[in-house]
Amino acid sequence: MLLTTGASVCGGTLIDEDGTVLTAYHCVASGRRPMVETRSGASGVGEIVATRPRDDLAVLRVPALAGQPTLPLRAEDAVVGERVWALGHPHGGETGALFEGLLRWSVSSGIVSAVGARLTQVDAPMNPGNSGGPLVDADGAVVGVASRKLRADNIAFMSEASRARSLLAELEQAPDEVSPGVFGGQIMPVLTWSVPFEFDTATALGAGAEIWLRDTLGFSGTVYAPLRADWLALQRGTVRWSAGELRGGGRVRIGRGGTSTTLDVGGGVLLIGAREGSIEGDQLRLSSVSDGPEARPLLFGRAAIAGLGLRWSVIPSAVGGFAEPEIWMSVDVSPGTLQVF
Numbered sequence: 001m002l003l004t005t006g007a008s009v010c011g012g013t014l015i016d017e018d019g020t021v022l023t024a025y026h027c028v029a030s031g032r033r034p035m036v037e038t039r040s041g042a043s044g045v046g047e048i049v050a051t052r053p054r055d056d057l058a059v060l061r062v063p064a065l066a067g068q069p070t071l072p073l074r075a076e077d078a079v080v081g082e083r084v085w086a087l088g089h090p091h092g093g094e095t096g097a098l099f100e101g102l103l104r105w106s107v108s109s110g111i112v113s114a115v116g117a118r119l120t121q122v123d124a125p126m127n128p129g130n131s132g133g134p135l136v137d138a139d140g141a142v143v144g145v146a147s148r149k150l151r152a153d154n155i156a157f158m159s160e161a162s163r164a165r166s167l168l169a170e171l172e173q174a175p176d177e178v179s180p181g182v183f184g185g186q187i188m189p190v191l192t193w194s195v196p197f198e199f200d201t202a203t204a205l206g207a208g209a210e211i212w213l214r215d216t217l218g219f220s221g222t223v224y225a226p227l228r229a230d231w232l233a234l235q236r237g238t239v240r241w242s243a244g245e246l247r248g249g250g251r252v253r254i255g256r257g258g259t260s261t262t263l264d265v266g267g268g269v270l271l272i273g274a275r276e277g278s279i280e281g282d283q284l285r286l287s288s289v290s291d292g293p294e295a296r297p298l299l300f301g302r303a304a305i306a307g308l309g310l311r312w313s314v315i316p317s318a319v320g321g322f323a324e325p326e327i328w329m330s331v332d333v334s335p336g337t338l339q340v341f
Contacts, residue, residue: 001013001014001021001023001036001037001038001133002036002037002038002039002089002093002104002105003021003023003027003028003034003035003036003037003046003132004034004035004037004256004257005027005028005030005032005033005034005035005256006030006032006215006253006256006260006262007256007257007258007260007306008027008092009089009092009093009129009257010023010024010027010034010088010089010129010131010132010133011023011087011088011089011129011130011131011132011133011134011146012027012036012060012132012133013071013133013134013142013145014038014062014065014068014069014070014071015070015071015072015073015142015168016070017066017067017068017070018061018063018066019044019061019062019063019064019065019066019068020059020060020061020062020168021036021046021059021060021061021062021065022057022058022059022060022073022134022142022145022164023057023058023060023132023133023145024056024057024058024131024132024145024146024147024159025051025052025053025055025056025057025058025184026056026131026147026148026340027058027131027132028046028048028051028058028060028184029053029184029185029186029340029341030184030185030186030212030214030215031048031184031214031215031216032214032215032253033045033046033047033048034046034060035256036060036062036065038065038068038069039105040068042064042065042068043064043065044062044063044064044065045062045064046060046061046062047060047061047062048060049061049171049175049178050167050168050170050171050175050178051178052163052167053341054118055118055159055163055167056119056145056147056148056159057145057159057163057164057167058132059164059167059168059171071134071136071140071141071142072140072141072142073141073142073161073164073165073168074137074141074142074143074161075161075162075165077115077160077162078112078115078120078143078144078158078160079112079115080112080113080114080115081111081112082111082112082137083109083110083111083137083138084109084110084111084112084122084124084135084136084137084143084144085107085108085109085124085135085136085137086107086108086109086110086122086124086125086126086130086133086134086135086146086156087105087106087107087133087134087135087136088106088126088129088130088131088132088133088146089103089104089105089106089129089130089133090103090106090108090125090126090127090128090129090130091103091127091128091129092128092129092258093105093106093129103129108124108125108126109124110122110123110124110125110154111123111124112143113155118159119147119148119157119158119159120144120157120158120159120160121155121156121157122135122144122156122157122158123154123155123156124154124156125153125154125156126146126149126156127149130146130156131146131147131148132145132146133145133146134146135158141161142161142164143158143160143161144158144159144160144161145158145159145161145164146158147159184213184214184340184341185211185212185213185214185340185341186211186212186215186337186338186339186340186341187209187210187211187337187338187339187341188209188210188211188212188334188336188337188338189207189208189209189334189335189338190207190208190209190210190220190222190332190333190334191205191206191207191332191333191334191335192205192206192207192208192222192224192330192331192332192333193205193206193330193331193333194206194224194241194242194328194329194330195328195329195330195331196241196328197326197327197328197329198240198326199236200236200238200239200240201239201240201241201328202226202227202228202229202232202239202240202241203226203227203228203241204224204225204226204227204241204242204243205224205225205227206222206223206224206225206242206244206245206330207222207223208220208221208222208223208245209221209338210334212251215251215253216250216251217248217249217250217251218248218249218250218251218264218266219246219247219248220245220246220247220248221244221245221246221247222244222245223243223244224241224242224243224244224245226239226241226243226273229241229273229275230275230277230286232277233275233276233277233286234277234278234279234284234286235277236277237276237277237278238274238275238276238277239274239275239277240272240273240274241272241273241274242270242271242272242273242328242330243271243272243273243293244270244271244293245268245269245270245271245298245313246268246269247266247267247268247298247300248266248267248268249264249265249266249267249268249300250264250265250266251263251264252264258306259305260305261303261304261305262302262303262304262305262309263301263302263303264300264301264302264303264304264309264311265299265300265301265302266299266300267297267298267299267300268297268298268300269295269296269297269298270295270296270297270298270313270315270328271293271294271295271296272293272294272295272296273288273293274288274294275287275288276288296315296316297315297316298313298314298315298328299313299314300312300313300314302332304332304334307333307334307335307336308331308332308333309331309332309333309334310329310330310331310332311329311330311331311332312327312328312329313327313328313329313330314326314327315327315328
């Protein structure tokens with residue numbers, strides 16, 4: 001199965017004729033309903049009906065896929081040394097002329113390396129996009145669900161099919177007592193370039209992080225370092241820059257997959273640093289305007305796609321007793337999700 005939730009791509013397994021799909025919890029932790037597609041082209045929108053974050057497992061119902069071919073869950077636990085095959089979409093099944101017919105719906109193989117208390121280690125090569133997909137044995141039965149990997153060659157982990165059987169049994173016996181995944185979030189590192197619109201404002205580079213809950217409510221913070229602030233202060237007399245930001249807001253997501261676009265709006269606090277400079281004879285004089293950065297309220301809007309965002313911040317400023325807003329622009333780049341919880 002191919003699961004697309006927002007910009008992320010995962011795998012899954014259709015396990016019964018009613019349209020029940022097994023996948024990894026972190027693939028649906030945002031709480032949004034994923035688009036689920038079979039290799040034959042059949043598709044439908046999934047509803048999250050059960051989750052077990054501790055085992056990184058989730059169960060979806062996709063009525064539109066009822067009657068499609070299924071894979072059985074194996075009753076026996078994995079055995080160290082047995083061969084398994086990982087089915088999925090490495091790197092999201094990246095498309096393009098060079099990779100045409102590759103990556104998406106691909107297979108890799110390896111052995112079960114070790115069996116732990118919560119996860120099972122395998123050496124089948126897996127990458128982002130394999131998550132949630134099945135690992136099957138020589139008979140085609142699902143041994144486990146791809147969960148995660150280490151930043152090393154062929155060290156990956158799966159949650160065993162026996163744990164999935166336990167979750168399905170709980171769902172069947174007491175459906176109202178099994179969590180449908182009402183909470184989930186992610187932490188993302190962000191690099192930011194603050195671009196000045198005003199003559200007395202310096203460009204600044206920043207680094208920070210964002211926390212998004214259910215891909216709907218987010219909080220973020222950024223710390224900046226100005227570029228050429230001393231030189232600009234000597235040229236212009238006074239120079240300002242964005243020293244830091246704290247933001248909170250809401251998100252609307254449009255589309256799925258690589259073209260998924262987010263629109264964020266909210267408010268926060270902007271810290272503005274400032275410096276004065278002058279040239280007196282052969283003396284260069286530089287000094288801070290105040291003891292610390294000035295805190296100002298801000299309103300912001302951001303549009304982002306494929307990890308690249310353009311953000312506009314509106315900052316009120318008192319000029320002659322009237323509120324005259326300033327507009328600051330920033331370019332955000334996120335290398336990806338740091339952690340899912």
